[in-house]
Amino acid sequence: MQNIIYRRKAYRRMPGTLILIGILLGICYYLTAKYPIGAEFMETVYRHVARAVISYQDKILIARLKGAHSFLPGGGVETGESCEMALQRELFEELGLKSITASRFMGVMEDSYLENEKVIHSVSHVFEVNCPSSELENHYPHPQSKEDHLQFYWLAPTRENLENHNVLSRSVPELISNFMTEQKPFFFTDMQHLSRRKKV
Known part of the structure; x- marks a missing residue:
């Protein structure tokens, strides 16, 4: 009972x-x-990147990872390379461009993001890049990518266009619009993931 x-x-x-x-x-x-679980305990990977702003016919060249986001052409700077050397290598690999020179320094973008359960701390140096018209006209209006995972297109470099096309990193629209207005380099930081990491 x-x-x-x-x-x-x-x-x-x-x-x-x-x-x-x-x-x-x-x-x-x-x-x-x-708040992504465990972000403060994830491994942090540092990346040094060089990005190119290539102008032709009042537009700039934009790269797109197929099925994902858009970004300025360029890539990681390898050990022993300068930023210009990295841009020359990347733009030849991606588009076959042979005569690349970094003319003006436009600024630095520092940001963080999550990738494969790691926090990526990326520092990108952005350059205005010169390339002969004889090479660029072969890629206008439809750039021909040499790498299957990438597409390229030309875009009028207004802040609204860059934001609407989600050109990363998040500081790109502001950096380019400010540089074109004031003609001086800028520094932008957007450390939304590292800001939550515990200080040692």
Whole structure:
């Protein structure tokens, strides 16, 4: 008889327990969506990148990773390379451009993002790049990529266009519009992931 009474009391407590579990799960879901779990404990990878602003017919050349985002042409600077050497190598590999020179320094973009469960700390040096018209006219209006995972297109470099096309990093629209207005280099930082990491 006592066992039956105890079971009845236990059943009466179950709805309250289930409600409490539901509330806790809801809080966990909210925190997971707002703050990536374990970001402060993830490995951080540093990347030094060189980016090119190549102008032709009042437009600039934009690269797009197929099925993903757009970005300024260029890539990682390897050990022993200068930024200009990295741009020469990357633009030859991607488009076959042979006569690349970095003319004016436009600025630095520092940002962080998550990739393959790692925090990427990227520092990009951006240059206005010269290339002979005889080479660029072969890529206008439809640039021919030499790499299957990349596409290229020309875009009028207004801030609105760059934002609408989601050209990364997030500082690109501001850097280019400010440089064209004031003709001096700028520094932008957007460390949204590293800012949450614990200081040692």
